[in-house]
Amino acid sequence: TVIMKENLEELNQRGLASGYPVILGGAALTRAYVEQDLHEIYEGEVRYARDAFEGLRLMDALIAVKRGVPGACLPELKKRRVPTQATAQVLQADEERGAVRSDVAVDNPVPAPPFFGTRVVKGIPLKEYASWLDEGALFKGQWGLKQNRTGEGPTYEELVETEGRPRLRGLLDRLQTENLLEAAVVYGYFPCVSKGDDLILLDERGNERTRFTFPRQRRGRRLCLADFFRPEESGETDVVGLQVVTVGSRIGEETARLFEANAYRDYLELHGLSVQLAEALAEYWHARVRGELGFAGEDPAVMEDMFALRYRGARFSLGYGACPNLEDRAKIAHLLQPERIGVQLSEEFQLHPEQSTDAIVVHHPEATYFNAGGRA
Incomplete structure (x- = not known):
């Protein structure tokens, strides 16, 4: 931005x-x-x-x-909904009193991580995270499989069986045969506390190491990502997970080759699959983190429920509603040093290879995705 x-x-x-x-x-x-x-x-x-x-x-x-087409015009600009002066004064007064914290519970047990600091895991086999591949997101969102608008021809379910899954099996076999995947993770656990809208990560002596400032909802529950961690005044220390995952640069190099060769369908299918495999790896590792923190037993038994995020905790990726500041990626990169798994952070705060993703991992039972920020 x-x-x-x-x-x-x-x-x-x-x-x-x-x-x-x-x-x-x-x-x-x-x-x-x-x-x-x-x-x-x-x-x-x-x-x-x-x-x-x-x-x-x-x-x-x-x-x-x-071209001067009669009646042609651009849509009206979006006007921001600004709080009335009275509402703004109440918000400001609440913030000055520190009374804006949401109703998120602060008495949930804090899990004990298996270690503090970071670890690197390389060479993760495809079979370990392939089951976390969201076929719906791949077939519908990436490959565009859908029934004809007229309702004629094969249904979506038929297209999945005749086109989607056979094509997927073939591509996964090719990725394995040509060794195009280099799945790796760098992750870690850090002691932390919250203070207002800030999440403060601590060192082993309890001193501030770095902090993230997150936006707070202006209405509703007034949620802020920091609320999912113990407040500093409680005297307790919480724990936060950070992770960066990648499926490596080789698959990106292959998609680039296909694009240059004008093999656009092959490019779109492989690129879409590579993006979803990175997401599958991130979900797989999030499940590993839940296991290490001791509450994987709360996970649902059906994978569809996993895709619907019906498990405890949440994985917040930078750039979305609860944590929109992409510059915070530099803080995660400083802590995790993702170059150890071949991931670099650009000047625009984008991860390279593209088939990589980062996340702040929250264990709180009430953690859920939400939009925040002052803009309407």
Whole structure:
């Protein structure tokens, strides 16, 4: 998000803004941020698209306006819902009194980790995490398997059996035969406490090592990710897990080769599979962490329930609603040193290889995914 802002300012400085409308999207963005904050600084048109389909509609509108089509116009900009002055004063007063903590329990048992610090695990066999592959996300989200809109032809279930699973088995066999996977994990446990909206990681002497500041919901339960850990004033120390997983660079090199060779279908299928395998590895290792913390016995017996996240705790990846600040990746990288498994952090705070993911692992029974932040 910082780089996007800098790029818009650069387009302004080069006098290009009037000729280049910009469409922005992605997990770390909100419509209000793009269409209010970024629109205010950009001298041309800038709009938010939640997905590729909205992006195409915006492109149609932009071209129609440029060609002077009668009645053509761009959609109205999203207006941020700003709290009334009275509401804002109440929020400020609550925050000054430190009374904004949510109703998340603070008496849940704190599990004992098997170690503090970090460990590296390399050479994880595909069979260990393949069962965590979410076929629905792969077939529907990545490969686009769906029934014809008219309702004619094979159903989605039939497409899965005739196209999806056979293709998946073939690709998994190829990944094994050609040794394209280099699954590895670096993870660790760290003592911690919370203070307001901050999660403070401690060293072995109890001194602050680093801290993460998370946004808090303005309404509802007023959740903040820090609330899932013991408050500093309790006198107790909690534990947080951090992990970075990757399926390696070889599979990314192969997808790049397919793209350059114009083998787009093969590229899309392999790329989609590689992304989902990284996610499967992350889920598999999260399950290992639950086992090491002693509550894996609470996991559901059916894998579909696992995919529906009906287990204790949560794995929060950077860039999403509860922890949107991608710059926090630098703190995780400093603690875990993911270069030990071949993962680098770019200046834009992106993980390379692309088929890698990081996470803050929370053990609290009430931990759940939510959107936070002050933007509506």
